[in-house]
Every structure is written in C-alpha cells, then in structure tokens.
Amino acid sequence: MKNLSVKNTFWAIIACLLWATAFTGIKVGLKYSAPLSFAGFRFMISGLLLLPFTGKLSNYFLVIKNNYKLIFILSMFSTFIIYSLFYTGISMLDGSLAAILIGSSPLITAIGAHYFMEDDKMNWQKIISLFIGLVGISIIAISRKPWQMNGRAEFFGVILLLTSTTSGTIGNIIVAKNRDVMKPLIFTSAQLFIGGFFILLLSIPIEGFPKIITDIEFYVALIWLAFISASAFAIWFNLLNKPEVKVSDLNLWKFIIPVFGAILAWIILPNENPELYPVIGMFCVAIAIILYNYFNNKNSLLK
Numbered sequence: 001m002k003n004l005s006v007k008n009t010f011w012a013i014i015a016c017l018l019w020a021t022a023f024t025g026i027k028v029g030l031k032y033s034a035p036l037s038f039a040g041f042r043f044m045i046s047g048l049l050l051l052p053f054t055g056k057l058s059n060y061f062l063v064i065k066n067n068y069k070l071i072f073i074l075s076m077f078s079t080f081i082i083y084s085l086f087y088t089g090i091s092m093l094d095g096s097l098a099a100i101l102i103g104s105s106p107l108i109t110a111i112g113a114h115y116f117m118e119d120d121k122m123n124w125q126k127i128i129s130l131f132i133g134l135v136g137i138s139i140i141a142i143s144r145k146p147w148q149m150n151g152r153a154e155f156f157g158v159i160l161l162l163t164s165t166t167s168g169t170i171g172n173i174i175v176a177k178n179r180d181v182m183k184p185l186i187f188t189s190a191q192l193f194i195g196g197f198f199i200l201l202l203s204i205p206i207e208g209f210p211k212i213i214t215d216i217e218f219y220v221a222l223i224w225l226a227f228i229s230a231s232a233f234a235i236w237f238n239l240l241n242k243p244e245v246k247v248s249d250l251n252l253w254k255f256i257i258p259v260f261g262a263i264l265a266w267i268i269l270p271n272e273n274p275e276l277y278p279v280i281g282m283f284c285v286a287i288a289i290i291l292y293n294y295f296n297n298k299n300s301l302l303k
Contacts, residue, residue, distance in 0.1 A: 040200025047193025079195020136284025
C-alpha cells in the first residue's frame with residue numbers, strides 16, 4: 001500500500017487546518033443566526049465562490065446535466081445531511097468539544113472504507129487503533145454526564161455529530177468510487193450550492209424565515225466559513241480523485257482538526273477552557289490515528 005506523497009500530505013494538512021478554524025467561526029455566527037439558515041447561506045456562498053474557477057459556464061452546466069444524479073447524492077451526504085446534523089449538534093455543545101468529536105472522522109472512515117473500498121481493508125493493527133480512538137470518544141461522551149438534564153441535551157448533540165461524521169464518510173467513499181467521472185471543482189461547487197440550498201429550505205419550517213442581521217462580526221464569520229468550505233472541499237475532493245490516494249489514509253490527517261480546533265476555541269471564545277476528560281479523550285483519538293499511521297507505514301515497508 002502506498003503512503004501519501006509529500007505533496008498530497010501537504011495539501012491534506014492545509015485542508016484540515018482550514019477546517020479546524022471553522023468551529024470558532026460557527027460559534028461566532030450562531031450568536032446572531034439560527035443554525036440551519038446560517039449553514040444554508042454558508043454553503044450556497046461557498047458553491048458560488050468556486051464558480052469562477054470551474055471554467056466556461058456552458059461546460060459547468062453540461063457536467064451537472066450529465067452527472068446530476070451523482071451530484072445530487074453527493075450533495076445530500078457531503079453537505080445536506082452532514083451539516084444539517086452538524087449545525088444542530090454544535091449548537092448544543094461548546095466549540096472545543098465539537099472539535100474533538102469531529103476527530104472521530106478518521107475512525108469511522110476506516111470502517112466505511114473497509115466495507116466499501118476493495119483496496120482499503122482493515123487489519124488487526126488498525127482495529128487496535130480504532131478501539132483506542134473509540135475509548136477516547138466514550139470518555140468524551142461520558143464526561144458530559146448524559147444522565148443529567150443538561151447532559152442529555154449535550155449527549156444528543158454528541159450523537160448528532162457522530163451521525164454527521166458518518167454521512168461525511170459516505171460522501172468521501174462516493175467521491176473515491178467515482179474518480180473516472182469526477183470533475184473536482186465543478187462537483188464541489190455544485191454539491192455545496194445544492195446542499196446549502198436544501199439546508200436553507202429545511203430551515204424555514206423549523207426556524208422561520210431568516211432575519212436581517214446588521215452586525216459586521218456575523219458577516220466576517222459567514223464569509224470566512226464560506227471560503228473555508230470552498231477551498232477545503234476543493235482540495236479534499238481533488239485528493240480523493242487521485243487513484244493513489246486511499247480514503248482511510250487521507251482521512252488520518254483529520255486528527256489535527258480536533259487538536260487545533262479545540263486550541264482555537266479555548267483561545268478565542270469566552271468561557272471555554274481546557275477540561276481534563278475532553279483533553280484525555282482528545283489524546284486517545286490522536287494516539288489512535290498516530291498508531292494507525294505507524295502500522296500502515298510498517299506494513300508498507302514489509303511489502
């Protein structure tokens with residue numbers, strides 16, 4: 001099994017660092033806006049930001065016409081489902097905890113890739129890594145005291161975020177299994193806009209029509225988050241489109257998202273401070289991903 005090249009690793013890290021800044025931006029935006037309408041506008045703007053980089057507009061719509069079923073399915077799993085649940089879940093949790101939980105993504109992705117990708121199977125070393133990571137997630141969940149009233153709300157938020165992560169895994173696998181027809185920039189732009197549009201539609205019966213917001217802080221957060229989505233998704237889909245890149249290997253780099261996301265939340269957001277159990281859980285998840293990478297490198301050298 002080939003490891004990620006230096007170039008692919010660099011871009012994977014850049015995408016993950018961009019995503020790590022999202023947690024703090026989301027918490028800022030949610031001070032002014034309901035979660036679903038905020039998410040809907042974010043991803044619609046993201047899709048539009050990529051439009052100038054996709055080439056001729058006629059070709060853009062031709063690709064969408066020829067692949068509309070695939071793009072629609074991708075928009076459901078990679079944007080609509082994942083971020084509808086994510087924004088609802090994160091509104092129940094603090095930014096650092098949400099960042100840590102998203103760190104379960106490489107673990108869930110490894111399981112999904114094992115069952116749906118022929119060249120991306122698990123072995124006993126990977127299972128050990130997964131077990132350690134799941135222990136970390138359990139520590140985080142139990143630390144929120146789900147048997148208490150507030151704890152139940154936060155525990156429900158944990159479930160929503162884990163389900164959201166599973167949807168993202170499915171989206172990654174869809175991209176990898178359709179490399180032969182993928183046009184990364186066009187697919188990214190279209191699925192972000194379509195997914196965002198459906199999130200906005202969903203928000204109306206649940207949250208009511210969006211209100212006019214005049215505070216500049218909200219729009220700074222919205223534009224930054226839209227830029228993050230446009231750039232990080234474009235990078236990620238381009239990497240998944242490469243035949244030499246394994247879904248599980250690429251997603252290993254997401255271990256830096258909870259680390260940097262939590263640190264940024266603790267630094268920037270008021271009333272968010274490091275707590276013992278979430279930190280322990282974070283280290284368990286990070287150790288799991290590091291071990292996974294170590295075993296993968298070791299097996300590659302033995303072949």
